[in-house]
Amino acid sequence: MILENRLFDALKIGDTASATRLCTTDDLYIFAAATGNHNPMNLPGLDGDGDGQAEALVPTAFAASLVAALLGTQLPGPGIVTLSQEYAFHTRAQAGDELVTTVTVVGLDSGVVTLTAQVLREIDKALILTGVVRVQAPVRHIRLDGSKLPGLTVRRHRHFEALLALAEPLPALRTAVICPENPASLGGAILAMKHTIITPILVGHAGKIAKAAMDLGVDLTGIEVIDMPTHQAAANCAVALVHELRADAVMKGHLHTDDMLRPMVARDKGLRIGRRLTHIFVMDVPGVDYPLLVTDAAINIAPDLATKVDIVQNAIDLAISIGIAHPRVGVLSATETVNPAIPSSIDAALLSKMAERGQITGGFVDGPLAMDNAVSMAAARTKGITSEVAGRAEVLVVPGIDAGNMLAKQLAYISHAEAAGLVMGARVPVILNSRSDSSMARLASCAVAAIHHARMKALAE
Incomplete structure (x- = not known):
């Protein structure tokens, strides 16, 4: 101008x-x-x-x-x-x-x-x-x-606000909260209950839960508390509540992820339904016009091709649940061309072809894509990449847990994103947050779980 x-x-x-x-x-x-x-x-x-x-x-x-x-x-x-x-x-x-x-x-x-x-x-x-x-x-x-002025990005999380608006009218999700034994983990569950998104069942050391409630100034009257002395016992109890049809979701509290997941992947009494368990961050990044999904950044360390198929399909299913009708999935690598020396580029190309052949359904899948041409139309044009996904990917599939964890935390700590976390591939949604996550992140995670559960229930009826 x-x-x-x-x-x-x-x-x-x-x-x-x-x-x-x-x-x-x-x-x-x-x-x-x-x-x-x-x-x-x-x-x-x-x-x-x-x-x-x-x-x-x-x-x-x-x-x-x-x-x-x-x-x-x-x-x-x-x-x-x-x-x-x-x-x-x-x-x-x-x-x-x-x-x-x-x-x-x-x-x-x-x-x-x-x-x-x-x-x-x-x-x-x-x-x-x-x-x-x-x-x-x-x-x-x-x-x-007059156009040479610094740009401004408002650090508010309008995508999460929209998800909360979708989740609040739904029936409250009966949720087994495992070891909510510190103020952050208990506070997230109580906040989601106040928003009518979940009905929590608190499973863990009753004394520590009571102490966390006292620190928060929260009255637990009317909330079911199941006293379990150890983290492993609490995780086992939560899985049992799902099998008994008393819980429709599981939520991580103040315990290590491995302790929570171990009974869920047990061969006989676990919660797996045929696919690998995979973790998805639903990220509200200020300045980005849509929620950005990053997967897998928390469970599968060095996934092989078969695991990546489940990672992609689970992410597509969740993206559809939160309102992305035809999710655009960018499979990331260090380059946008297939290089035999870079295994992730080969996996990305195979995933793209598998989607073309109907082995992955519900979304558009393209790869390999470098990060720039996955999310920037200008970068995609500069490199001559034309596809339904390039420059506007809504789901980012990372090569392994190192890249995924770094990407998600860069978005959170540098781009000021909030991240909801959900594990897919289980019989029920598994709400998985970092122990350091904010109350907004935990609340949004519950909202995503409730929305996905409602869609799955509607499809089954």
């Missing part, structure tokens, strides 16, 4: 300029962060006046800033100095409204420009703001590129 100003001698009475701007939810967050004004009337999802409804009103200062933006970019343009401004505010806009800002020159005097200003709502022409502004006209001609 090229910005060019107009000097005082080039202006005349009646000159006018207009701009249209869609006010988004992200605008409200950015404005609050930049100004420090956290008035709940202006923040999405909050009820600022106690009427039971979230307002998300556009701040009056934001409407005034639209006038300032028009003055500083178009009329008179770059180089102005604001001398005075007087506004009247008539009604309030909300996030989602398209706002039209107009300024008109009404006075010219010794380098000072007087303009009327108005902001109105496009859909019904309702006036938001009217006023008068006086500015010092630019003293030299300026023409510059």
Whole structure:
């Protein structure tokens, strides 16, 4: 966008300029962060006046800033100095409204420009703001590129918010929570219960669970607690609850993953249903327009081709459950070409061909793809890769646990993603989070499990 100003001698009475701007939810967050004004009337999802409804009103200062933006970019343009401004505010806009800002020159005097200003709502022409502004006209001609500004990404997790909205109306998922013996693991289960996503059955050392509840200030009255003295006994009990049809899901608490999974993969009394157990991160990455699934980053260390088939199929099935109708699966390697010296590139090509032949169903599978051309259309075009997946992969299949764990944690700690974790391939969803995960990650994991369980149950009926 090229910005060019107009000097005082080039202006005349009646000159006018207009701009249209869609006010988004992200605008409200950015404005609050930049100004420090956290008035709940202006923040999405909050009820600022106690009427039971979230307002998300556009701040009056934001409407005034639209006038300032028009003055500083178009009329008179770059180089102005604001001398005075007087506004009247008539009604309030909300996030989602398209706002039209107009300024008109009404006075010219010794380098000072007087303009009327108005902001109105496009859909019904309702006036938001009217006023008068006086500015010092630019003293030299300026023409510059206005697009060279740092980009902004709002660190909110709208994909998880959408998943929670889908999960909350569903019947609460009866969930055996294994060893919720510290505040983080117990808190995640209690939070999911408060959102009506799960009905927890707490399985573990009763004394430690009670201590965690006390630390959280949580009353466990009405919640079933099954006292099990050891982690292994608790994991065995959770599996038994599934077989007894008392639990529809299993959730990891404060224990090691191996201890939790061992009874689930037991040959006679485990929970496997024919496929390998595989772990999937459902990641809400700020700035990415869709949830990003990463698999397998937690269970299968160095999967062979047969295991990767299950990894891909499980991920496709989960992606469909959370609303991705035809998941695009990028099978990652160090290169986008098949190289006999890189085994992961060969596996990726074979998985792609197996999907073409119907051995993997429900989604588009392409590989090998390097990370850049899996998620960036520009990178895919530069390297001449044309496919349904390249540049817009929604599922990333990694070569092994090292790469998967690094990728997921880079997204979490550098890109500020939140990650829900689920194990597929068992009789019921297995909610698997890291012991260091936030309450939001645990809540989102429960939501993903509830949504997937509901779809599987509907298909079986």
